[in-house]
Amino acid sequence: SSGINAEYGAVAAGKNRPVRVTLESRDSLLTLLRKAKDLRNSCFSKVYLEPDRSREEREERRRTLSTLASLRRRNASRRYFLRGGKIEWEESTTHPGAAR
DSSP states (O other): OOEEETTOSOOOTTOOOOOEEEOSOHHHHHHHHHHGGGGGGSTTTTOOOOOOOOHHHHHHHHHHHHHHHHHHHHOTTEEEEEETTEEEEEETTSOGGGOO
16 A cells, blocks of 8 residues: 655654655556656755665665766766666767767
8 A cells, every 4th residue: 555654764863864655556656756857846856766775776876876976076078977777978078969
């Protein structure tokens, strides 16, 4: 059943806690995740949605994001981004279709 588990996440003063939401169907989940980027330009700009990940997936994502940050610091002439969980890049001075 759908619902919100308000007991999710450790309590710490001055910190926000994650909220776990269970949806009734995978289609609802995929629709919600696809539309999550629309939150950035709304009154919910500080709300972030992420899919459930196993411990191994979380660790791998943390390593990937660390590598991404390092690449961005070292090479400002390229625009690095994630697509499908993989790091991709394009030259900052070229058109967006030049991704490698």
